[in-house]
Amino acid sequence: xxxxxxxxxLGAGYGGIVTSIRLQKKLRAGEAEVTLVNKHVYHYMTTxxxxxxAGTDHHDNARVRIADLIDERKIHFIxxxxxxxxxxxxxxxxxxxxxxxxxxxIGLGSEAETFGIPxxxxxxxxxKSINSVRFIRQHVxxxxxxxxxxxxxxxxxxxxxxxxxxxxxxxxxxLADRIPVLCRCYDVDPSLVRIINVDASPAxxxxxxxxxxxxxxxxxxxxxxxQYKLSTPIRECTPEGVLLGDGHFIRAATVIWSGGVRxxxxxxxxxxxxxxxxxxxxxxxxxPQFPHVFIxxxxxxxxxxxxxxxxxxxxxxxxxxxxxxxNLVCSVRMRPMQPFDYDYKGTVASLGRGxxxxxxxxxxxxxxxxxxLKKLIDARYLYxxxxxxxxxxxxxxxxxxxxxxxxVWM
Amino acid sequence: xxxxxxxxxLGAGYGGIVTSIRLQKKLRAGEAEVTLVNKHVYHYMTTxxxxxxAGTDHHDNARVRIADLIDERKIHFIxxxxxxxxxxxxxxxxxxxxxxxxxxxIGLGSEAETFGIPxxxxxxxxxKSINSVRFIRQHVxxxxxxxxxxxxxxxxxxxxxxxxxxxxxxxxxxLADRIPVLCRCYDVDPSLVRIINVDASPAxxxxxxxxxxxxxxxxxxxxxxxQYKLSTPIRECTPEGVLLGDGHFIRAATVIWSGGVRxxxxxxxxxxxxxxxxxxxxxxxxxPQFPHVFIxxxxxxxxxxxxxxxxxxxxxxxxxxxxxxxNLVCSVRMRPMQPFDYDYKGTVASLGRGxxxxxxxxxxxxxxxxxxLKKLIDARYLYxxxxxxxxxxxxxxxxxxxxxxxxVWM
Numbered sequence: 044x045x046x047x048x049x050x051x052x053l054g055a056g057y058g059g060i061v062t063s064i065r066l067q068k069k070l071r072a073g074e075a076e077v078t079l080v081n082k083h084v085y086h087y088m089t090t091x092x093x094x095x096x097a098g099t100d101h102h103d104n105a106r107v108r109i110a111d112l113i114d115e116r117k118i119h120f121i122x123x124x125x126x127x128x129x130x131x132x133x134x135x136x137x138x139x140x141x142x143x144x145x146x147x148x149i150g151l152g153s154e155a156e157t158f159g160i161p162x163x164x165x166x167x168x169x170x171k172s173i174n175s176v177r178f179i180r181q182h183v184x185x186x187x188x189x190x191x192x193x194x195x196x197x198x199x200x201x202x203x204x205x206x207x208x209x210x211x212x213x214x215x216x217x218l219a220d221r222i223p224v225l226c227r228c229y230d231v232d233p234s235l236v237r238i239i240n241v242d243a244s245p246a247x248x249x250x251x252x253x254x255x256x257x258x259x260x261x262x263x264x265x266x267x268x269x270q271y272k273l274s275t276p277i278r279e280c281t282p283e284g285v286l287l288g289d290g291h292f293i294r295a296a297t298v299i300w301s302g303g304v305r306x307x308x309x310x311x312x313x314x315x316x317x318x319x320x321x322x323x324x325x326x327x328x329x330x331p332q333f334p335h336v337f338i339x340x341x342x343x344x345x346x347x348x349x350x351x352x353x354x355x356x357x358x359x360x361x362x363x364x365x366x367x368x369x370n371l372v373c374s375v376r377m378r379p380m381q382p383f384d385y386d387y388k389g390t391v392a393s394l395g396r397g398x399x400x401x402x403x404x405x406x407x408x409x410x411x412x413x414x415x416l417k418k419l420i421d422a423r424y425l426y427x428x429x430x431x432x433x434x435x436x437x438x439x440x441x442x443x444x445x446x447x448x449x450x451v452w453m
Numbered sequence: 454x455x456x457x458x459x460x461x462x463l464g465a466g467y468g469g470i471v472t473s474i475r476l477q478k479k480l481r482a483g484e485a486e487v488t489l490v491n492k493h494v495y496h497y498m499t500t501x502x503x504x505x506x507a508g509t510d511h512h513d514n515a516r517v518r519i520a521d522l523i524d525e526r527k528i529h530f531i532x533x534x535x536x537x538x539x540x541x542x543x544x545x546x547x548x549x550x551x552x553x554x555x556x557x558x559i560g561l562g563s564e565a566e567t568f569g570i571p572x573x574x575x576x577x578x579x580x581k582s583i584n585s586v587r588f589i590r591q592h593v594x595x596x597x598x599x600x601x602x603x604x605x606x607x608x609x610x611x612x613x614x615x616x617x618x619x620x621x622x623x624x625x626x627x628l629a630d631r632i633p634v635l636c637r638c639y640d641v642d643p644s645l646v647r648i649i650n651v652d653a654s655p656a657x658x659x660x661x662x663x664x665x666x667x668x669x670x671x672x673x674x675x676x677x678x679x680q681y682k683l684s685t686p687i688r689e690c691t692p693e694g695v696l697l698g699d700g701h702f703i704r705a706a707t708v709i710w711s712g713g714v715r716x717x718x719x720x721x722x723x724x725x726x727x728x729x730x731x732x733x734x735x736x737x738x739x740x741p742q743f744p745h746v747f748i749x750x751x752x753x754x755x756x757x758x759x760x761x762x763x764x765x766x767x768x769x770x771x772x773x774x775x776x777x778x779x780n781l782v783c784s785v786r787m788r789p790m791q792p793f794d795y796d797y798k799g800t801v802a803s804l805g806r807g808x809x810x811x812x813x814x815x816x817x818x819x820x821x822x823x824x825x826l827k828k829l830i831d832a833r834y835l836y837x838x839x840x841x842x843x844x845x846x847x848x849x850x851x852x853x854x855x856x857x858x859x860x861v862w863m
Contacts, residue, residue, distance in 0.1 A: 174601040177639065181591070181598035188591035191584040229587065 048075045048375050051135055051144040053125055055081035055109055056089065057357045058340035059150035061364025062371075064428055067117045069372045077117070078142060080135070082124040084109055086428075087173050089152075090357045091421065093210065093393070096176035096299075097217030098183065098225075101442035106173055112428055125151065128313040130333040146335050146374060148367055153304035153341035153355065156319060162280035163205070167300035170210055179299060183218070186296055187229040200236045201295035203285050205277050206302035207240045207247035209356075209392055212260065214301060215240050216395030219267035238269045239293060241285070242302075243276035248400065249354075249390055256400040259409050263394045277302075304355065306342040318344060321355070326382035327370055328363055337370070339363035345385060359385055361424070391417045458485045458785050461545055461554040463535055465491035465519055466499065467767045468750035469560035471774025472781075474838060477527045479782045487527070488552060490545070492534040494519055496838075497583050499562075500767045501831065503620065503803070506586035506709075507627030508593065508635075511852035516583055522838055535561065538723040540743040556745050556784060558777055563714035563751035563765065566729060572690035573615070577710035580620055589709060593628070596706055597639040610646045611705035613695050615687050616712035617650045617657035619766075619802055622670065624711060625650050626805030629677035648679045649703060651695070652712075653686035658810065659800055661764075666810040669819050673804045687712075714765065716752040728754060731765070736792035737780055738773055747780070749773035755795060769795055771834070801827045 050066065052059050063079045070077070087106040094100035109120055123137040128149065135142045155171065157163040168179050183202065190199040204215050219238055226233045240247065247264070248257045261271065276288040284295040306320030315322045315330060321344040322330055328343060330336040340360035344352045353359055362385060370380040391401030391413055399413035408416055418438070425433045460476065462469050473489045480487070497516040504510035519530055533547040538559065545552045565581065567573040578589050593612065600609040614625050629648055636643045650657065657674070658667045671681065686698040694705040716730030725732045725740060731754040732740055738753060740746040750770035754762045763769055772795060780790040801811030801823055809823035818826055828848070835843045 174598075178598040178602050181595045185591045185595045188584075188588040192588050 047073060048145040049143065050075050050077045050146045050148070050371055050375075051142050052077065052079045052148040052150065053128070053135065054150035054152055054340070055079055055083075055086045056150050056152050056340055057360035058364045058367075059148065060086045060109070060112060060428060061361050062148050062150065062339070062368045063113050063118055065365055065368030066371060067114055069368060070117075070375070072117075075371070075375045076119070078119045078121060079109070079113065080121045080123055080125060080137060080142070081109060082122070083173070084122050085173070086112060088357075088421070088424065089171075092170050092172075092176045093213040093217050095173075096170045096179045096214055097221045098180040099217045099221050099396070102173050102177050102180075103442045104437045105176075107429060107433060107437070111433075125309060128309055130313055130315070130330070130336050133335065144335075146337070146371055148337045148339065148371075149310065149342055150338075150340045150360070150364075151307040151309055151342055153306060154308060154320065155300055156303035156305040157300065158303070160277055160279065163277070163298075163300050166280045166282055167205065167298040169300050170214055182297060183221070184225060187225050187231055189296075190231065191229055196296070197235060198284065198294040199296045200231065201284070201293065202236075202238045202297045203293055203295040203299070204238065204240045205242075205280075205285070205298065205300045207242035207244070207271065207273065208301065208303075209249045209390070211240060211242070211301035212248050212264075213393045214299065215264060215269055216267070216393055216398065219264065219269050220395045222268070233268075236268070239272055239295075240264070240269055241272040241275055241277055241287065243274070243288070245274045247271060247273060249392055251354075251390060252392070252400060252402060253407060256402065256407055256409060260392070260394055260400045263398050267395065304341060310338070310342055321352075323352075327380045328367055328383050337367045339367055345383065347385075353385060353387070356390075357424070358388065361427070362386065391420060393417050457483060458555040459553065460485050460487045460556045460558070460781055460785075461552050462487065462489045462558040462560065463538070463545065464560035464562055464750070465489055465493075465496045466560050466562050466750055467770035468774045468777075469558065470496045470519070470522060470838060471771050472558050472560070472749070472778045473523050473528055475775055475778030476781060477524055479778060480527075480785070482527075485781070485785050486529070488529045488531060489519070489523065490531045490533055490535060490547065490552070491519060492532070493583070494532050495583070496522060498767075498831070498834065499581075502580050502582075502586045503623040503627050505583075506580045506589045506624055507631045508590040509627045509631050509806070512583050512587050512590075513852045514847050515586075517839060517843060517847070521843075535719060538719055540723055540725070540740070540746050543745065554745075556747070556781055558747045558749065558781075559720065559752055560748075560750045560770070560774075561717035561719055561752055563716060564718060564730065565710055566713035566715040567710065568713070570687055570689065573687070573708075573710050576690045576692055577615065577708040579710050580624055592707060593631070594635060597635050597641055599706075600641065601639055606706070607645060608694065608704040609706045610641065611694070611703065612646075612648045612707045613703055613705045613709070614648070614650045615652075615690075615695070615708065615710045617652035617654070617681065617683065618711065618713075619659040619800070621650060621652070621711035622658050622674075623803045624709065625674060625679055626677070626803055626808065629674065629679050630805045632678070643678075646678070649682055649705075650674070650679055651682040651685055651687055651697065653684070653698070655684045657681060657683065659764075659802055661800060662802070662810060662812060663817060666812065666817055666819060670802070670804055670810045673808050677805065714751060720748070720752055731762075733762075737790045738777055738793050747777045749777055755793065757795075763795060763797070766800075767834070768798065771837070772796065801830060803827050 085106040091105040095102035127136040155169045186199040222236050246257050248260045277285050279286040284293045286292050311317045322338045323344045328337050341355040366383045373380045389403035393399045397414050399417045401408045401413045422434050495516040495518050501515040505512035537546040565579045596609040614621050632646050656667050658670045687695050689696040694703045696702050721727045732748045733754045738747050751765040776793045783790045799813035803809045807824050809827045811818045811823045832844050
């Protein structure tokens, strides 16, 4: 081969960071030039964001400095935001430079899917990044402070969460745990606070949960004071609150939207064929249009044997990262690639402190046992990317304070 | 005497709480019926509010539950807000009841004096209560969270403090200490943050400070990054920032006004003759119009031998509380009263962590020594109202966390 192949990885989410770590491990010196581009200097664990969003854990426990995960002598890291992907000319335009590639891995994540509901984009917050969850946490606490200055404004104490699926449920569980603490801190009567979880679908929790686990989960939530408005779409979001499909208007100073995600819009702009922003990839996770482009995580769509797309989540993204890294090594060594074979292990949804429900293949789990399992899943991922020291730092000796009162992070 | 005299004390600030505690100690059982009215269930230390306002200390360290300070078998406590004082008919109208009195003590504190500057009342915050400082602390932190969502909005990181006197200086000193912590927590470049202290007068710090201490204090502040705009009045405050007397407009999402206070407006409404809301009291701290009404603290004006009014502060309010309690005991025992004799001990102004300047009669103090002295003054007051246990609780085993992440207060 005339020159060293150039591999560019866009995004250091689950898919991108695992691809990078695996490439670093598997490639021999000089086999390829690998560049990782990410808009922050840190990787964050999206599945953990519901806790810092509610304020029940510090946001630093949901992120890891990229420099602590990769060896920058082996992988070149660029902190920049991708402006445009140009798969025709095999290049990527960043804020202040252009990268050329031989192989591209796109793991640029998702955007909120608002289904065209007016006002959601403008007035609802979403749980999507360290910045956004730090903002939500502060916003929630600020509402308590504001209420004490204007006690006639009951809407400051009304929290509407649109979407009662996986993310919505996990967030609502934490928020319900946080409210009593905030009430004590701000001298607020807890009976004035309302958490309303709205969903167009008739049941809360992820759609693949069995009915008995859904009932268990909703019971746990209701005991914490969560009100459900199911089979009720949001018709409009305004600065004053939300208008529901049944004509009711809920006055609320806080609306959080977790009703769905779509793939990063850069893909569509780059000319990829997409469905809800996601590219239906081939067996080896490549774009059917541009076979030098691998697409993973929330930007990709992988079909199950039943012919429906697998839900985009951390589990599939991590496995895709492993597969892409292996196939990139095969590619640079001119060996045949191996198709992606998703091993779906199940789902565990947290319901707040010490409570969760889950389905592992066909086995159901709930309560403390499920909550512990959830922690083990988190620990396993940290171990996978950063070994024992990372589990130690983020889960055992973790940051305790919620607010800006500590001196080091990560 | 036909019946037990009724003493009503309005306000549990420095003056009111000290009056109550001293009456409780000095009155014999059955000598008088004492009622204390306050709008919160706690007393707070106004001189400590600059710290929770900036977020450098927990607001619970600035307040004490009234039930922990008074014996409710001896003093009847009513949590209510005073609607109107009617000195002609010797009664006080509360939210849901009317109290009749034989002797009234008014210690209803102050309101911000905005000198008619447009927009200050609407758009500036002020350091005046637990609610207001909890709000300021959250507002400041919220601005950092918002900035990370909209990095083009540099005005989120601009903090204007109007008034560079005692309160303004103490707050700015703490805020400057807090900024680096918030910058680390929110990944914000500290060079983007501006703290601008504006005052119409040509010098910062309290007006009675000698020139060399003022220079020392301003040097300390400037080293922390505080910018001064002196000899510069604020012409107008808007939702976007402040218009200065020199025509400059500072875009700022946070404006805090500490430019002055006036007595509670209830006094003027009740028919008392006032100057800036304060009643010029007689030798025994009584209203010249209504001799059964004692007026203390920020509502009262006491003239110095030089013929100028003493500044309203905690020191004079506490001494007034002692005097009024003694004179009330004299009154119910039909003995002559003793005139108030103010023993002005001096002023110490904090400049943030480990720094202060002060003038004790003619002795100047500065630096660590002054900061320690400031702590001793705070400790002495806590000792005075609550003994050693209160010093222990608020200054030694004090609340550490800033945010709503703890379970008990006080």
